[in-house]
Amino acid sequence: MGNIATSVEAQIRILKERGLLIENNQKAVENLLDIGYYRLGFYFYYFQNPLTHNFEENVRLDDIIDLYYFDFDIKMLLLRYIYRIEVHFRTQLVYHTSNLYSTNNVWYNDPKIVNNDILKEFNNIYYNLKTNNNTLVKHHTKYPGDAFAPAWKVFEFFTFGQTFKFFSNLKNVELKKKIAGVYGFRDVSLLNNYFISIINIRNICSHNAVLYDFNQPVGIKRIPNLKYRFKTSNTTNLNASIRLLLYLLSKVSHNRADELERDLKAEFEKGKSKILVNRIIKSKIKFDL
Incomplete structure (x- = not known):
């Protein structure tokens, strides 16, 4: 056009x-x-x-439409389960940090706890929330002396990306290791690689961009679980991201991971009956669960 x-x-x-x-x-x-x-x-x-x-x-146009709706359905399916991981991660960050700094319920605005760079960005984010978010408007009406609301209220309205950015900007390395340990990771860099990859997929799905040919800008690190480990050397395509999502989801709930795997297999099986969808599955996604 x-x-x-x-x-x-x-x-x-x-x-x-x-x-x-x-x-x-x-x-x-x-x-x-x-x-x-x-x-x-x-x-x-x-x-x-x-x-x-x-x-x-x-x-045929009908074949293109089939591909469009296949891509859309996979996005909506993944988004539902990514949200489960997002909520879990937010909970871990707020719980462990708030308990470590129990006398400071606005630790997210303390330059002794988080890096200055994110505080500059945060001020604009918080101003918008404070003036437009009903929960925070009510908080500041009830507590006019508070410059900021407690972390457990504020983080509920952060995006996955914003929440992860606060985690990345925590100054306390041991605290970051503790949160990474919730997912069984000793190495914080592994959590960083995994969660950035999931956030990338989340952004594609939530903004309704094309998913089937998405490639991660940085390869996903080796998954320490045989069930979800990559079968090929391709660590950037959608299949790799799906395997990572299933692995992280299994850390939150084995039942939800099994549920997503079952639903994905059903969607891909339906897709294989469509001419162009089947071609894309084989040539681009290379789904192998």
Whole structure:
């Protein structure tokens, strides 16, 4: 799609001229008005000549739609379980840090406890929360003398990324080791690598970007569990991220990890019955559970 808006009828004409098979114009109009030509373009990509944008032979719009919904369903499934890990990690950070500094319920704003760099960023975040978040508005109305609310209230409204950034900026190395130990890690750098990878996947899923061809910018470190360990040398593709998610989830709840694995297998099995989805599973995701 260029710089000039086009009607859905013109979009269909362009797609047909480029060789995409559209068997039902009325359904095509519905799909394009529902999902959008631009968003679907991310799913056209692997089936087009990058220079001419012409489609491979026998590629149907229905096949592209199947891929779009497969990708969407996997994102929604992963997001549900990533949230479980997010809540657990937030709880560990707030619980262990708040108990260590039990006389300071606003430790997150103390330069003796966290690095100065994050405090500069935090001031803007907190101002927005203080003025727009009902829970914190009520707190400051009830306690007008408080410059900040207790950590256990504030962190409930931080994103996964913001929560992890506070963990990363803790000055107490032993405290970080203790939190990493909750997940069975002696090495904090292992937790850092794993959680950054999960946050990357979480951001793709929550912002509804394309998931199936996502590659981690940094390879995921070796998983210390035979059940979830990588079977190939690819440590950046979606399959590697799925294996990591299952491993971390098993640290929170074995039942939830088993549940996610079962649901993923069912979704991928359904996907294999679709022509283009099956191709993407084999060539890009390389799902091997």
